[in-house]
Amino acid sequence: MKAAIATSYGSPDVIHLAEVPMPTPKPTEILVRIHASAVNAADWRLRSANPWFVRLVFGPFKPRRPILGVVFAGEVVGTGVAATKYKKGDKLFGWTSLMKLGGHAEYVALPETGAFAPIPAAMSYTDAAAIPFGFGTAFSFLRKAQVAQGQRVLIYGASGAVGSAAVQLAKTMGAQVTGVCSTRNTELVRSLGADHVLDYTKDDILAKRDLYDVVFETVGKLPFKESLALVKQSGTIITGSEMPTQMLARLFAGKADKQVKVIGGTALSTAADMKHLAQLSAEQAILPVIDQVLPLERIVEAHARAESGRKVGNVVVEMG
Numbered sequence: 001m002k003a004a005i006a007t008s009y010g011s012p013d014v015i016h017l018a019e020v021p022m023p024t025p026k027p028t029e030i031l032v033r034i035h036a037s038a039v040n041a042a043d044w045r046l047r048s049a050n051p052w053f054v055r056l057v058f059g060p061f062k063p064r065r066p067i068l069g070v071v072f073a074g075e076v077v078g079t080g081v082a083a084t085k086y087k088k089g090d091k092l093f094g095w096t097s098l099m100k101l102g103g104h105a106e107y108v109a110l111p112e113t114g115a116f117a118p119i120p121a122a123m124s125y126t127d128a129a130a131i132p133f134g135f136g137t138a139f140s141f142l143r144k145a146q147v148a149q150g151q152r153v154l155i156y157g158a159s160g161a162v163g164s165a166a167v168q169l170a171k172t173m174g175a176q177v178t179g180v181c182s183t184r185n186t187e188l189v190r191s192l193g194a195d196h197v198l199d200y201t202k203d204d205i206l207a208k209r210d211l212y213d214v215v216f217e218t219v220g221k222l223p224f225k226e227s228l229a230l231v232k233q234s235g236t237i238i239t240g241s242e243m244p245t246q247m248l249a250r251l252f253a254g255k256a257d258k259q260v261k262v263i264g265g266t267a268l269s270t271a272a273d274m275k276h277l278a279q280l281s282a283e284q285a286i287l288p289v290i291d292q293v294l295p296l297e298r299i300v301e302a303h304a305r306a307e308s309g310r311k312v313g314n315v316v317v318e319m320g
């Protein structure tokens, strides 16, 4: 089968297409023919070993798992002898998983209990591939923050994959949402349902201090002390994209005075989460946001765009 592989860490150019053996499903696994995937922050971070501790988990000198791709949308084409949850022809979308990867290929074998669910009837594979990463991450964090009806929620980085999903999901939870983005994305963020939009290139965001029940920093660009200024007493800060230096800064940020709850770490999705997102998609309560759709052959370009820090929503790759 055709796959995009990274046999060393480095720039997008380390990725190339190769013919690799087809995976064989184990007894409780399913074999999926992938129609679309996405290139996300997880992919470029693993490919470039950024942050450095990626190497501790994925291999000190080169990636142990050369086929990247943490999400997929595809069709079940085979089942292991003891796999009973899905049948041939089922259309699924979700995570291949951070530890397994393998989404940037024509086929993947996955445990049937993985974090995926049936694609809503009217949804294309391309749209479905743009749901799991951003919405899965945002949903996991917003649920932990117990966002409730009427709460004021600030989404910083509201035009990215996680941010554009967080705006929409916070609205489904009944929050009053403020999205922060640059001028070129203000209309998009408003169209996603944000009640207020702040332009980080023009507006004085810190004028809104002590206002928000939840501050969700999705892109690792807002210093923790500014999130702390914006959140209410006893509110919640979600650090969706925290790097080691920011973690250290947070320890010395004096958050005790405000008694805020801080949620960070890795967001993990479940099959139930994907089912919930499928339901919201079917009701059109959430919509995928797609920056570009590229064929797998243009995977290097897809990686470069994903790493640019400028993509709007998701870069989808189609297997053809």
Ligand SMILES: NC(=O)c1ccc[n+]([C@@H]2O[C@H](COP(=O)([O-])OP(=O)(O)OC[C@H]3O[C@@H](n4cnc5c(N)ncnc54)[C@H](OP(=O)(O)O)[C@@H]3O)[C@@H](O)[C@H]2O)c1
Pocket (backbone or CB within 6 Å): 040, 041, 042, 045, 133, 134, 137, 156, 157, 158, 159, 160, 161, 162, 163, 180, 181, 182, 183, 184, 185, 200, 218, 219, 220, 221, 240, 241, 242, 264, 265, 266, 267, 268, 306, 309, 310, 311, 312, 313
């Ligand atoms: N903790 C976890 O489990 C987890 C899971 C998923 C992702 N993440 C992390 O979350 C981060 C975001 O991922 P993503 O895929 O959502 O990012 P992304 O899609 O690449 O984000 C791009 C967006 O960020 C906006 N942006 C860039 N600089 C900004 C700034 N200074 N202020 C506000 N917005 C800015 C850009 O808009 P403009 O061009 O308009 O500025 C662009 O639309 C990544 O670092 C990723 O590693 C963590």
